[in-house]
Amino acid sequence: MVHPLPNPLVAETDAERFAQRRSAIDLIATTRARTIRAALFGSYLFRVNPLGPEDAETRAQWRVVLREQGEAVARAASLVQGSDPLQAVPGWVCDWIGQHGAAHPRSVAAFVEMRDLTHAVVIAAEGDDVRQMRDALAEHLRVGRGGFFEKVTAFCDGLWADLDATRHQELEHAAAAGQAITKTLGRLEQIGKHVRLVSLNASVEAARVGDAGRGLGVIAVEFKTLAEEIQMLATTARRDIAAMTGNSADLGPSPRR
Structure with missing residues (x-):
């Protein structure tokens, strides 16, 4: 049981x-x-x-x-x-x-x-x-x-x-949870890439219109910072998942006596 x-x-x-x-x-x-x-x-x-x-x-x-x-x-x-x-x-x-x-x-x-x-x-x-x-x-x-x-x-x-x-x-539950989190992280990384692309387009547009696009340029910088933060969080989360998986595996077989 x-x-x-x-x-x-x-x-x-x-x-x-x-x-x-x-x-x-x-x-x-x-x-x-x-x-x-x-x-x-x-x-x-x-x-x-x-x-x-x-x-x-x-x-x-x-x-x-x-x-x-x-x-x-x-x-x-x-x-x-x-x-x-x-x-x-x-x-x-x-x-x-x-x-x-x-x-x-x-x-x-x-x-x-x-x-x-x-x-x-x-x-x-x-x-x-x-x-x-x-x-x-x-x-x-x-x-x-x-x-x-x-x-x-x-x-x-x-x-x-x-x-x-x-x-x-426990390991089966951890593996299932890890797969679900990894899938979510993949989606998060896609959002980060999309935000970075939007930031780049905004920067180009701000430079094209000159002073009138100064506000848009500020927003573009904020979007770029947000995209970098998303990427960093996703990378850290993946590393933490890998560490937890490694800890579970390190338990090894039960030392029977």
């Missing part, structure tokens, strides 16, 4: 809007790494180090890292449901992701489940409860290895496909 773009009156370029959506997808995609890190540091806190026990400060640092992973996974679970608890992702981007999530409820459920399982690992680590940590890690690893990472990848691939379709639509 191709979702509508935000209000075009908003002062954002296509490249900026694309970057905002891409950053949001990246936040969701990192859930794979965040989940692995949560399991890793949970294991550090649970298993006995054969080289000797770590000091309290090291274990405290591991808990901090573990909490960070839990917060990141929870944020991703919120994003796939259409909201950002940090309110850093624009609302219209959250809506776009939420619409995709609504169409893939099983994927959203997987994110929510992993959020809860990661939170369980964090809680167990905070309390240094060995049995609770063992059970939490076992369930976390079971779900992670049971297809969760593939679900994250599939969800992000779906967002990329949607984004690619939206960008294709």
Whole structure:
């Protein structure tokens, strides 16, 4: 499904809007790494180090890292449901992701489940409860290895496909608008040439009649200035259209992850 773009009156370029959506997808995609890190540091806190026990400060640092992973996974679970608890992702981007999530409820459920399982690992680590940590890690690893990472990848691939379709639509609209403007500019340039010709004829006529044509000569000069201004505006507009077309093309293919 191709979702509508935000209000075009908003002062954002296509490249900026694309970057905002891409950053949001990246936040969701990192859930794979965040989940692995949560399991890793949970294991550090649970298993006995054969080289000797770590000091309290090291274990405290591991808990901090573990909490960070839990917060990141929870944020991703919120994003796939259409909201950002940090309110850093624009609302219209959250809506776009939420619409995709609504169409893939099983994927959203997987994110929510992993959020809860990661939170369980964090809680167990905070309390240094060995049995609770063992059970939490076992369930976390079971779900992670049971297809969760593939679900994250599939969800992000779906967002990329949607984004690619939206960008294709944007380019088609931009091309159609550019063609219409170019046609108008062509007509404007024809008017400019006609005005320049009228100015030239007026100048010739003013010179022929002498002092009696002085006023006509002034008008001829004004017409010449107007014709030059029309030409300059048309040239500038064509350059701006070319620049915008170049910017759209520079977006390049979506960097799939």
